Amino acid sequence: MLKPKTRFSNLSNLFLPLSVLAILIIINLIKGADYFRITVVNGAFYGNIPNILFGASELVILSVGMTLVTAASRGQDISIGESGAISSAIFVQYVLRSGNVTLWTILVGFLISCVAGIVIGAFNGTLVSFFNVQPMVATLILFLGGRSIAFIIDGKVSPILANEISNRIGTVIPGVPIQTPIILTAVFIVLVAMVLKATNLRLYVEAVGINPSAARLNGINPKRVIFLTFLIMGVCSAIAGFIAVNKAGRHDSVNLLKFIMMDAILAVALGGNSLGGGRFGITGSILGAYTIEMLNRTLLRLEVNPEAIKVFKAVFIIVLMIVASPVVRAFVTQALDKAKSIIAGSPLRQTGGTADATGRKGE
Amino acid sequence: MQSDIILKMEGICKSFPGVRALHNVDFTLRKGEIHALMGENGAGKSTLIKIITGVYQKDAGQIYLEGRPVSFRSPQEAQDMGIGTVFQEIALCPNLTVAENMFIGRGRDRFVHWKTMNGKAAEMLSSLGIPASPTQELASCSIAVQQMIAIARAVDMDCKILILDEPTSSLDEDEVQKLFALMRQLKARGVGIIFITHFIDQVYEISDRITVLRNGELIGEYEASSLPQIELISKMMGKALSDVSSMKKLEPGKADDSVPVFEATALSSAAGVRPFDFTIQKGEVNGFAGLLGSGRSESVRAIFAADKVTGGEVKVNGKRVKIKSPLDAMKQGIGYLPEDRKGDGIIDELSVRDNIILAMQVMKGFFRPLSRKQAEEFAEQFIQQLDIKVPSPNTPIKSLSGGNQQKVVLARWLLTQPMYLILDEPTRGIDVGTKVEIQKLVLKLAAEGMSLTFISSEIDEMLRVCSRMIVMKDREIVGELSGTNLTEQDVMQMIAQGGK
Ligand SMILES: Nc1ncnc2c1ncn2[C@@H]1O[C@H](COP(=O)(O)OP(=O)(O)OP(=O)(O)O)[C@@H](O)[C@H]1O
Ligand SMILES: [Mg+2]
Numbered sequence: 001m002l003k004p005k006t007r008f009s010n011l012s013n014l015f016l017p018l019s020v021l022a023i024l025i026i027i028n029l030i031k032g033a034d035y036f037r038i039t040v041v042n043g044a045f046y047g048n049i050p051n052i053l054f055g056a057s058e059l060v061i062l063s064v065g066m067t068l069v070t071a072a073s074r075g076q077d078i079s080i081g082e083s084g085a086i087s088s089a090i091f092v093q094y095v096l097r098s099g100n101v102t103l104w105t106i107l108v109g110f111l112i113s114c115v116a117g118i119v120i121g122a123f124n125g126t127l128v129s130f131f132n133v134q135p136m137v138a139t140l141i142l143f144l145g146g147r148s149i150a151f152i153i154d155g156k157v158s159p160i161l162a163n164e165i166s167n168r169i170g171t172v173i174p175g176v177p178i179q180t181p182i183i184l185t186a187v188f189i190v191l192v193a194m195v196l197k198a199t200n201l202r203l204y205v206e207a208v209g210i211n212p213s214a215a216r217l218n219g220i221n222p223k224r225v226i227f228l229t230f231l232i233m234g235v236c237s238a239i240a241g242f243i244a245v246n247k248a249g250r251h252d253s254v255n256l257l258k259f260i261m262m263d264a265i266l267a268v269a270l271g272g273n274s275l276g277g278g279r280f281g282i283t284g285s286i287l288g289a290y291t292i293e294m295l296n297r298t299l300l301r302l303e304v305n306p307e308a309i310k311v312f313k314a315v316f317i318i319v320l321m322i323v324a325s326p327v328v329r330a331f332v333t334q335a336l337d338k339a340k341s342i343i344a345g346s347p348l349r350q351t352g353g354t355a356d357a358t359g360r361k362g363e
Numbered sequence: 364m365q366s367d368i369i370l371k372m373e374g375i376c377k378s379f380p381g382v383r384a385l386h387n388v389d390f391t392l393r394k395g396e397i398h399a400l401m402g403e404n405g406a407g408k409s410t411l412i413k414i415i416t417g418v419y420q421k422d423a424g425q426i427y428l429e430g431r432p433v434s435f436r437s438p439q440e441a442q443d444m445g446i447g448t449v450f451q452e453i454a455l456c457p458n459l460t461v462a463e464n465m466f467i468g469r470g471r472d473r474f475v476h477w478k479t480m481n482g483k484a485a486e487m488l489s490s491l492g493i494p495a496s497p498t499q500e501l502a503s504c505s506i507a508v509q510q511m512i513a514i515a516r517a518v519d520m521d522c523k524i525l526i527l528d529e530p531t532s533s534l535d536e537d538e539v540q541k542l543f544a545l546m547r548q549l550k551a552r553g554v555g556i557i558f559i560t561h562f563i564d565q566v567y568e569i570s571d572r573i574t575v576l577r578n579g580e581l582i583g584e585y586e587a588s589s590l591p592q593i594e595l596i597s598k599m600m601g602k603a604l605s606d607v608s609s610m611k612k613l614e615p616g617k618a619d620d621s622v623p624v625f626e627a628t629a630l631s632s633a634a635g636v637r638p639f640d641f642t643i644q645k646g647e648v649n650g651f652a653g654l655l656g657s658g659r660s661e662s663v664r665a666i667f668a669a670d671k672v673t674g675g676e677v678k679v680n681g682k683r684v685k686i687k688s689p690l691d692a693m694k695q696g697i698g699y700l701p702e703d704r705k706g707d708g709i710i711d712e713l714s715v716r717d718n719i720i721l722a723m724q725v726m727k728g729f730f731r732p733l734s735r736k737q738a739e740e741f742a743e744q745f746i747q748q749l750d751i752k753v754p755s756p757n758t759p760i761k762s763l764s765g766g767n768q769q770k771v772v773l774a775r776w777l778l779t780q781p782m783y784l785i786l787d788e789p790t791r792g793i794d795v796g797t798k799v800e801i802q803k804l805v806l807k808l809a810a811e812g813m814s815l816t817f818i819s820s821e822i823d824e825m826l827r828v829c830s831r832m833i834v835m836k837d838r839e840i841v842g843e844l845s846g847t848n849l850t851e852q853d854v855m856q857m858i859a860q861g862g863k
Contacts, residue, residue: 203721206712
């Protein structure tokens with residue numbers, strides 16, 4: 001009786017993104033029954049679903065990093081878009097300056113941009129963990145200055161990344177039916193799952209996020225754990241920047257990954273994670289990220305005025321936050337429990353009654 | 364006679380997922396009586412309290428306050444109706460001042476009179492003999508002082524009912540007497556008091572009536588004067604208490620010629636203990652005795668580097684080592700069960716399983732996680748060994764009863780199999796039966812070669828397991844007692860005189 005219970009509670013964290021996803025699908029199906037139709041163009045799949053998977057790549061990767069930062073530091077990194085813009089600017093410069101572009105060039109450029117991401121993460125992480133600055137305040141620095149740095153690295157407006165390999169990374173590899181960013185995101189998710197399986201990252205992060213003092217007395221160094229999550233965030237930003245710049249084919253330091261931290265934070269919350277840190281679920285955040293992409297595209301598909309989209313999203317978020325609030329949650333779980341005990345019927349109560357009768361007699 | 368009853372509860376039922384916490388429980392509280400609510404860990408005492416005060420909603424049953432049916436939705440509502448409560452887990456704000464904690468959100472006044480607040484607080488603190496200043500930050504007070512402050516907050520001179528859930532769990536004899544004096548005063552005014560504790564002596568000292576719960580069921584209500592102690596214990600446990608007299612502690616000096624397992628010279632920490640020397644031999648159990656605030660906990664925290672170590676030299680098995688962080692200490696084979704269970708011990712949202720394996724897992728290393736199956740086995744092993752009442756190892760620890768949480772934290776350190784284990788108040792909130800089991804376990808571990816430091820505010824308990832007692836006063840070691848010199852009287856005398 002207990003096993004299904006725990007599985008249910010795991011599922012209940014995914015309840016929110018899944019139900020929003022379901023609602024969006026229904027809306028889309030009403031709009032047009034061909035919503036799920038997939039067409040093959042030049043041997044690759046296209047359609048609404050592939051488009052969502054393709055479009056959400058960067059957001060998914062960023063929300064994984066954001067989940068870890070949130071869980072450990074009890075705050076959010078708002079400089080992830082800027083961080084991605086800087087590291088991808090470095091990637092573009094490396095590629096542009098190396099004349100003949102081979103796969104090797106791209107790979108080295110990517111690794112260099114990851115190092116840049118780690119440096120940025122270390123900067124934010126140092127402020128947060130060693131100087132005890134609020135995460136949002138600490139990352140505000142790069143949020144404000146990051147794009148200028150990216151522009152200085154670029155040296156001019158929007159350098160073009162015109163090479164065959166970049167094009168393939170950003171769109172599709174001939175002969176492979178699935179767009180490359182989708183594949184890269186899938187590989188990333190698998191890697192993250194492997195890291196969580198092979199290390200104690202989850203235990204450490206959760207312990208630090210819930211009770212840093214107790215974590216410390218059990219040998220965990222909370223500062224180092226928080227620092228580590230910012231490093232991971234930095235790598236995630238670099239990967240997202242890499243995908244974004246290859247998709248775009250040029251480095252637009254002003255608009256690349258602009259305001260994406262809003263969606264990333266929303267994905268984390270939508271995934272059933274507390275923005276106050278502690279326990280976390282990566283699956284929820286990933287689902288949340290795809291849901292947000294779907295929401296964006298649904299609003300476009302419903303021909304909502306692009307200016308009005310922001311208002312729609314804001315209203316949607318407010319409703320969501322109320323639905324997900326502890327108050328409503330407690331109410332719902334209570335109602336669910338009641339319903340379950342009614343469905344389960346009287347057996348529990350009856351056995352209870354007999355036990356009590358014998359207990360009384362014993363006295 | 365009927366009008367004497369201020370609180371009546373009938374047929375109270377409450378279930379949590381996988382647990383039936385209360386089933387058909389009746390409870391009656393009369394005017395001007397002190398009513399002890401007794402039962403083992405997880406019997407449902409705190410749950411009953413939380414139902415009265417509106418923290419939880421009952422599944423079935425009725426509550427009458429002065430004859431009228433009531434159902435509170437929050438402790439605030441209960442407080443407004445004259446029910447003051449001290450909950451088992453101290454629920455104060457650590458970063459507010461003592462005075463703020465005593466007055467904010469309390470009583471009928473919506474507004475706090477800032478000017479008079481500190482004055483009033485100072486008055487109350489001194490009348491209760493609480494060693495704290497109104498403007499001090501709460502976090503800087505010891506757990507015992509915090510507990511006293513929580514009591515001061517709940518006590519309203521014109522309340523009808525006062526509920527105290529294990530208020531004395533970290534108090535020393537003196538503080539307990541102060542609390543009892545206050546309780547008697549309230550009782551004389553006609554206040555009905557519900558008192559929960561695991562200290563049997565205290566129950567007999569102060570209470571008029573006793574209600575016993577076991578496994579969520581009512582066993583009965585008795586006059587304290589007509590219920591012998593042994594009978595009370597067997598009613599709580601459902602069996603007789605195992606024999607304490609068979610316990611035999613190891614005599615010190617058994618291994619005196621070998622090098623000490625742990626040795627510290629002139630150790631000091633940022634928490635402000637005077638530099639002290641300390642040694643412990645293999646298989647020895649020693650203890651730190653002293654009044655509240657004497658520096659017992661600070662000393663052991665310095666050994667484990669729980670507070671920043673500011674000086675001194677440490678040797679483990681005769682070899683000089685550097686212990687700068689808890690992890691360093693753990694790697695040297697030292698374990699430390701902290702005094703503050705909620706703040707320093709449990710990771711409240713994590714499962715019982717994760718809480719049990721935590722320290723061991725950290726020692727194994729970041730890159731070597733235990734398999735799920737292995738972790739589950741370890742958890743199951745201790746759930747059985749310490750009789751932890753929990754529906755499954757996956758249950759979050761915060762839903763366990765106080766005593767059962769304590770057992771989980773103890774299990775965590777036992778699992779690491781330390782060479783030297785420091786236990787600061789390991790039996791806080793643990794019921795009589797289990798207390799004896801833990802004391803036995805400590806002696807068994809020592810016999811197997813583990814060294815232990817055992818601190819308890821209950822001197823009896825320390826005398827039962829410790830073969831050597833280090834006596835502290837004003838953050839300084841004033842002496843040491845062992846062998847035939849180690850009796851309660853000797854300890855008290857040494858504390859009073861401040862050394863020989
Ligand atoms: N919020 C909760 N969720 C799930 N189970 C709970 C919750 N609160 C209490 N329980 C369960 O109800 C039972 C009774 O707990 P309760 O806290 O009332 O015990 P207690 O008599 O106060 O014990 P102790 O002496 O250890 O404090 C326990 O088995 C506990 O695990
Ligand atoms: Mg309790």
